[in-house]
Amino acid sequence: MKKNKKMILAFSLIVMTMLACTRAQAQRANPDSDFQIEEHGTYITITGYRGSSETVVIPNRINGKPVTDIGDWAFHGNQLTSVTFGNSVTSIGGGAFAQNQLTSVTFGNSVTFIGYCAFAENQLTSITIGPNVQYHLEASEVSGDDEFPNRSFVTTYNGSAGTYTRPSTSSNTWTRQ
Numbered sequence: 220m221k222k223n224k225k226m227i228l229a230f231s232l233i234v235m236t237m238l239a240c241t242r243a244q245a246q247r248a249n250p251d252s253d254f255q256i257e258e259h260g261t262y263i264t265i266t267g268y269r270g271s272s273e274t275v276v277i278p279n280r281i282n283g284k285p286v287t288d289i290g291d292w293a294f295h296g297n298q299l300t301s302v303t304f305g306n307s308v309t310s311i312g313g314g315a316f317a318q319n320q321l322t323s324v325t326f327g328n329s330v331t332f333i334g335y336c337a338f339a340e341n342q343l344t345s346i347t348i349g350p351n352v353q354y355h356l357e358a359s360e361v362s363g364d365d366e367f368p369n370r371s372f373v374t375t376y377n378g379s380a381g382t383y384t385r386p387s388t389s390s391n392t393w394t395r396q
Contacts, residue, residue: 248278248305256281257290264288268297273320277327279305289315291334304330306349311337326352342388350380 253270256263263286265277275294278286286305291312294302299319304311306327313334316324321341328349382396 248276251278251281254278254281255293258282258284261285262287264290265293266290268294268299273298273300275299275301276303277305277308279307288312291315292317294319301325303327310334313337314339316341323347328352344386344388345382345384346393347382348380352380 249270249272253268253272253275254265255267255269257266261284263281263284265281265286265288267290268275277289280286285307287307288310289304289308289312292314293312295314295317297319299316299321301323302316302321303325304327306329308327309329310332311330311334313336315334315337317336317339319341321338321343323345324338324343325347326349328351330349330352379395383393384396385391385393
């Protein structure tokens with residue numbers, strides 16, 4: 220009986236370790252080789268994506284330099300389902316993630332600019348915004364309800380950090396969790 224308890228305990232520890240490793244890998248940044256980049260003096264702009272993963276985690280650094288910008292149209296049309304930004308990203312260019320299959324986006328804490336239609340033509344149902352994001356929308360930047368940022372999201376967001384969800388892509392009702 221004592222031997223069985225030890226085996227069960229050992230098996231449980233192995234399973235918990237495997238689950239922890241899987242979760243850690245899920246948030247690990249994609250390899251540098253997945254990205255087309257422009258190197259500037261002190262920072263990196265990602266200008267394209269050549270990876271095959273539908274889930275993308277933008278790294279904080281490439282070649283030892285912070286990734287601060289996502290260029291216009293850099294990830295459009297790649298069938299991505301999820302994107303998480305490193306905390307070094309400050310700017311997301313126009314159309315950067317348009318025409319994907321995104322259902323969730325997690326912004327790092329440094330985003331201060333999101334370009335026009337950056338997330339247009341996706342199926343977003345979950346958006347997480349960090350506490351330090353200082354992005355303010357002007358009425359002229361708010362797009363139709365089929366694009367992000369859209370009127371219904373902006374009304375709910377109102378500058379507060381958190382996770383925002385909606386029940387489906389046909390819903391215009393976003394709720395802060």
